[in-house]
Amino acid sequence: MVTIHQNIFRDIETRIVGGDWQPGHRIPTEQELAAAYRCSRMTVSKALSALVERGMIVRRRKTGSFVASPQIDRTVMDIQDISTEAELAGHKHDYKILSRRIERLELAEAKQLAEPAGAEILRLQCLHVVDGTPNAIERRIIMLDIVPLARDEHFSLTPPGKWLLAQVPWSKARHVIRAVSADATTARLLQTARGEACLNLIRQTWQNGRTVTYVEITHPGDRFQFAGDFQPVAR
Amino acid sequence: MVTIHQNIFRDIETRIVGGDWQPGHRIPTEQELAAAYRCSRMTVSKALSALVERGMIVRRRKTGSFVASPQIDRTVMDIQDISTEAELAGHKHDYKILSRRIERLELAEAKQLAEPAGAEILRLQCLHVVDGTPNAIERRIIMLDIVPLARDEHFSLTPPGKWLLAQVPWSKARHVIRAVSADATTARLLQTARGEACLNLIRQTWQNGRTVTYVEITHPGDRFQFAGDFQPVAR
């Protein structure tokens, strides 16, 4: 059984994910959608509420509903970039691939990742920019034997994290969050001061016990925070 | 503005969290609830849907809605209180209450917490030591109208976080994680350098929409990290 509000949800989701409606794009009003789907406003509202919950749109009285800005890896733990949550609409996210090399895994890193040394990897470095300000440095390793398609992917249209999510189902992820001081390179890239407190997120993702990707994302501490709502584990 | 469905949600949540309604308990039918709250069935349905999403109840046609069993796998980010965390890893944990005052909530803070100004609070400052090295500064506010027992508690045996966990069932927590540079006071207490990158964890905990406690925990970045394992959330 496919309900009307599920249809509306899916249709809008498709346009957003497909890039048809860019961040900041104003989506039709509830009334227009109700007319288009020949249903009541409340049914539309249900679909839009679900989209809000997924962080895909924001709704504002009087002005309408807008496609939200891409979120910096909301992907896994419901931990998202909340610093901008209140003003999701209209933020411009961009990224730039700084480097992209195919290598073999060195011993030290292999140990850290608990993967065999010598395995072929794709090593990426990427800068994320939000509203013209550097927001994160992404340093990533993709295991090419698990994700062979990455060998020919240059991530010119889709950032690596998003691309991977679409390509590879993952079954487990591990996160580590630390605070570090910016070294010279990091400070330069993030346009911040050397020694500035930065938030360091490391994520390793597995599929059936094999590492899919390992990524280290460095945010300037003053421009970023993680936030998340949680419920008790047990009652 | 408190809506009807929020009221229904909170009332049912209260009984479940408080243990009044045990897992398996059948909650009133939508019709009964609609009558009790003098609202339409759809409004009740909205509240129940939210409870389902939170995993607190299950709904079955013909038979009704039931309190769900405690969930094991709902783990999002298992950030526990400091002493438990430290002891799990086999370290020796100690703490010292630096200050303890009963105050009234000032306007700025009240706004931040979304609680009424002037409310009575217990303000605590606490230093955590792991294996002889300062590991965290804890700055905490406890709402005394929600946790009246805290008024006479001096936390000489049990640290505030652990004590609160045992005293007050909570239904929602919000975490914010940031990186900050140590100011002079923080650096002195943590025996680290001024300007050192520190990991800042803010947690606000609610019971039925009322704040139980608000705590800010500052860790030296080089001596601490958060970690968590996650699995995809299927919907």
Place this chain on the structure above:
DNA sequence: TAGTGGTCTAGACCACGGG
């Protein structure tokens, strides 16, 4: 078959916020 949740309607009024 009967009781329950699942979905939907065609209105209504209110709250908010830009002009």
Place this chain on the structure above:
DNA sequence: CCGTGGTCTAGACCACTAT
């Protein structure tokens, strides 16, 4: 002001399932 979302109603029909 007026357009938009936010909430709500008092019904309705359907789907599921225990009995």
